[in-house]
Amino acid sequence: MRRQSDGSGFVRATVAALNGVSVLRYPEGQVILDRVDWTIRAGEHWALLGPNGAGKTSMLRLVGALMHPTSGSVDVLGHRIGRVDLRELRTRIGFVSPGQEVPRDATVHAVVLTGATGTVQPLWREYGPATRERAHELLGELGCKDLADRPYGVCSGGQRARVLIARALMSEPSLLLLDEPYNALDLPSREDVIDALHYLATTRPDLTTVTVTHYVEELPASTGHALLLRGGRVQASGPVEEVLTSDGMSACFQRPIEVERRDGRWTARSGRGMSHTALDRGPRTGGGSRAEIGPPVFEHR
Numbered sequence: 001m002r003r004q005s006d007g008s009g010f011v012r013a014t015v016a017a018l019n020g021v022s023v024l025r026y027p028e029g030q031v032i033l034d035r036v037d038w039t040i041r042a043g044e045h046w047a048l049l050g051p052n053g054a055g056k057t058s059m060l061r062l063v064g065a066l067m068h069p070t071s072g073s074v075d076v077l078g079h080r081i082g083r084v085d086l087r088e089l090r091t092r093i094g095f096v097s098p099g100q101e102v103p104r105d106a107t108v109h110a111v112v113l114t115g116a117t118g119t120v121q122p123l124w125r126e127y128g129p130a131t132r133e134r135a136h137e138l139l140g141e142l143g144c145k146d147l148a149d150r151p152y153g154v155c156s157g158g159q160r161a162r163v164l165i166a167r168a169l170m171s172e173p174s175l176l177l178l179d180e181p182y183n184a185l186d187l188p189s190r191e192d193v194i195d196a197l198h199y200l201a202t203t204r205p206d207l208t209t210v211t212v213t214h215y216v217e218e219l220p221a222s223t224g225h226a227l228l229l230r231g232g233r234v235q236a237s238g239p240v241e242e243v244l245t246s247d248g249m250s251a252c253f254q255r256p257i258e259v260e261r262r263d264g265r266w267t268a269r270s271g272r273g274m275s276h277t278a279l280d281r282g283p284r285t286g287g288g289s290r291a292e293i294g295p296p297v298f299e300h301r
Ligand SMILES: Nc1ncnc2c1ncn2[C@@H]1O[C@H](COP(=O)(O)OP(=O)(O)OP(=O)(O)O)[C@@H](O)[C@H]1O
Pocket: 025, 032, 050, 051, 052, 053, 054, 055, 056, 057, 058, 059
């Protein structure tokens, strides 16, 4: 892996690098990603935000070695996609996705064990005492120790999200990718998952994470970097202080958005109740000096 100084003299390894990456869908030729450059370094925690259809999941699938670019290069954990056995590379990457297949009648402990083999169903003969114990330890770390013998299918959404994170950590990945891990969670469950990710960030300094989300409220305070995507193009990318701003979010979502950060966490709002600068300025790419107050307009999604 390449190493590069982050400016403070501390040298961080490059975990993933996308250079001039485009993804096109055939036969339509639809552009999913358009000349994307992105570098992720060890120990960084990235948020990936953008409107529906912006290409966030496609970005995650590239970094997760689940697909190839049409053009440009993707390097992950020191390997170039296209020149490496992707199945082998995937064993070093944890992936949590709401669509992933999980046997609902398996116990929570068994589901976590499947992370050691990268399989949907448990391969019982593969799991020695140390592996089984590790699954219990990870459940403990994620606050799910008492759920070990419960069928996965009867767990709440928040419990399932934490179980899937424990599962993803079984292979001791250096890169953890989370695609909308808070999907359909109530507020306490969401906060439990945020706490769990914050805990992992503080206890595993070498772990790198990328989280796709629609809401800045869902980002743990440990999130240090953000990438804003729109129409397959990078709108902004870098430290959260520079990217998760009212101007940056307004430009990306093309409507006035006011972003605030308090005690490390973010909130965003957009609408008629706003009196703050983002509304006064209007979207950065909108060209107007002030947003018009008229009836609400809903985009078709
Ligand atoms: N397998 C596929 N075949 C055809 N089109 C696809 C495929 N996967 C993604 N797309 C298209 O690529 C674009 C980007 O999709 P993607 O899922 O990456 O966006 P997203 O930002 O994650 O969206 P959302 O926020 O709605 O989940 C969309 O227009 C989608 O319809």
